Amino acid sequence: MRSPVREIFRKVDLSAICSFAGGYPAAVTFPVDDLHRLPGLVLDKYGTKALQYGATQGVPELREAIAARYGVPVSRVQITTSSQQGIDVCTRILCDPGDVILTTEPTYLGALQSFKAYRADVRPLAGALPPNDPRGSRPISPRDKPSDPVSAGPSDDGLNSVQDRNPAVKFIYVIPDFNNPSGETMTLEQRKEIVALARELDVVIVEDSPYRELRYSGEEVPTIYSLAPERTLHLGSFSKIFAPGFRLGWIIGPEELLEQIYICKQALDLCPPVFDQYMATEFLTSGALDANLVKTKAEYRRRRDLMVSLLEKYMPEGVTWTYPEGGLFLFLTLPEGVDAIDMYDEALSKGVAYVAGSFFFLDGSHRNTMRLNFSFIAEEKMEPGLKLLGEIIAGVIRK
Numbered sequence: 001m002r003s004p005v006r007e008i009f010r011k012v013d014l015s016a017i018c019s020f021a022g023g024y025p026a027a028v029t030f031p032v033d034d035l036h037r038l039p040g041l042v043l044d045k046y047g048t049k050a051l052q053y054g055a056t057q058g059v060p061e062l063r064e065a066i067a068a069r070y071g072v073p074v075s076r077v078q079i080t081t082s083s084q085q086g087i088d089v090c091t092r093i094l095c096d097p098g099d100v101i102l103t104t105e106p107t108y109l110g111a112l113q114s115f116k117a118y119r120a121d122v123r124p125l126a127g128a129l130p131p132n133d134p135r136g137s138r139p140i141s142p143r144d145k146p147s148d149p150v151s152a153g154p155s156d157d158g159l160n161s162v163q164d165r166n167p168a169v170k171f172i173y174v175i176p177d178f179n180n181p182s183g184e185t186m187t188l189e190q191r192k193e194i195v196a197l198a199r200e201l202d203v204v205i206v207e208d209s210p211y212r213e214l215r216y217s218g219e220e221v222p223t224i225y226s227l228a229p230e231r232t233l234h235l236g237s238f239s240k241i242f243a244p245g246f247r248l249g250w251i252i253g254p255e256e257l258l259e260q261i262y263i264c265k266q267a268l269d270l271c272p273p274v275f276d277q278y279m280a281t282e283f284l285t286s287g288a289l290d291a292n293l294v295k296t297k298a299e300y301r302r303r304r305d306l307m308v309s310l311l312e313k314y315m316p317e318g319v320t321w322t323y324p325e326g327g328l329f330l331f332l333t334l335p336e337g338v339d340a341i342d343m344y345d346e347a348l349s350k351g352v353a354y355v356a357g358s359f360f361f362l363d364g365s366h367r368n369t370m371r372l373n374f375s376f377i378a379e380e381k382m383e384p385g386l387k388l389l390g391e392i393i394a395g396v397i398r399k
């Protein structure tokens with residue numbers, strides 16, 4: 001399965017269009033000044049150790065720094081070569097072909113690609129409603145009889161029957177903070193429901209949380225890991241808080257699962273990139289990461305506010321959107337019958353790109369939705385891009 005997002009990038013000359021399609025961080029958030037000094041500092045401080053192979057779990061200095069930041073024992077920290085690898089190794093250790101993974105929707109495409117590679121049977125979690133759903137949030141429960149296409153899985157009759165027919169539900173995959181693609185955050189209640197369900201099914205929760213540190217408004221909600229440390233694998237990432245080019249992330253979880261991940265990681269890449277880990281250690285422990293986060297969050301808050309104000313100005317009646325309290329995305333719902341996939345070629349030829357929301361649903365439904373990214377687009381392109389998008393949507397509504 002090719003990623004629809006990467007396909008869009010292959011097709012278009014990004015410099016010529018207003019693209020809300022990608023998910024890249026803003027380049028201005030990269031700590032370039034720190035990065036002028038960090039390589040020399042790492043070489044002076046760690047010498048040739050920084051150029052050697054390192055421990056499979058990650059260098060002790062970075063594991064300790066992550067453990068201290070998140071208040072967990074070092075034995076519960078595994079460094080990964082990014083959180084995409086985190087998703088991949090979790091799937092590898094937890095799933096055999098045909099096993100069931102439950103996911104909330106809309107969900108992250110990179111995770112679906114990984115699940116597919118391991119031939120898992122991915123099913124929507126009953127009770128998880130898409131953003132802007134007029135029915136509001138419903139409790140998530142294994143007894144939840146779905147009456148709508150969102151909660152209807154391939155078996156078409158909800159989680160109870162998922163269990164009945166196939167006892168091999170292996171894990172629940174969730175993106176509780178500033179979801180990609182919807183930008184939404186799960187409430188504490190919803191997190192507790194996920195935990196209750198996982199306990200009932202006796203399965204692991206994979207909490208994919210690369211945006212958690214990017215909260216720029218609202219109140220922090222406890223991690224699922226903090227609610228169920230015995231069965232949660234919490235995935236973090238340096239991609240959005242340092243630089244994605246370093247490909248560094250971490251998993252916090254129970255030792256017995258990390259032991260399996262350790263064996264799996266040995267076969268995959270022996271160890272995460274050592275020099276990069278030392279740079280991340282210094283960046284984190286010196287306080288530079290927190291200082292940079294303040295700037296990063298201010299930048300994204302400003303961009304979110306700009307996008308929301310432009311949507312209010314240019315979107316026709318009937319279009320609604322999520323209001324992210326962090327992260328890089330918001331999600332549009334167009335009036336029923338307006339098809340974001342059908343509209344796509346016209347949009348691209350006129351100079352605006354987005355990702356159709358239906359790609360993020362297992363059954364390709366919700367064709368009247370789209371994901372917009374506000375972190376990467378040049379700021380001066382935001383207004384012409386959203387004006388154009390508003391006109392195109394209005395044109396389709398009028399037809």
Ligand SMILES: Cc1ncc(COP(=O)(O)O)c(C=O)c1O
Nearest residue numbers: 082083084108180208237239249
């Ligand atoms: C929800 C989610 N998980 C994981 C990733 C992978 O991030 P990385 O591998 O750069 O840590 C992304 C990237 O956009 C994402 O949106």
